Amino acid sequence: MVKALREGTSFNQREVIDLLVEFSGFKDRVQKKFKDLSRELEGKPNEHELWVNLYLVSADYAEEMAIKRQKQEALIQKVS
Numbered sequence: 001m002v003k004a005l006r007e008g009t010s011f012n013q014r015e016v017i018d019l020l021v022e023f024s025g026f027k028d029r030v031q032k033k034f035k036d037l038s039r040e041l042e043g044k045p046n047e048h049e050l051w052v053n054l055y056l057v058s059a060d061y062a063e064e065m066a067i068k069r070q071k072q073e074a075l076i077q078k079v080s
Helices: 002-007 013-033 035-041 047-079
Strands: none
Touching: 013 035, 013 047, 035 047
């Protein structure tokens, strides 16, 4: 869905709510795990933009890792 956001695709209300819930959960996890980072971002004039960019970077990373895992699993299955 992150790539679709960048491409300017239209979404229905359910998809937007799902994305906001996912983003909120991500932000909560980051705030708990990286307290220094969250304090650093807090109160900045562009705090929301910083959070969104952090989310997009992590989503891209997670997607790349999932693709790598799938390729490795496929390769392992072929070898077996």
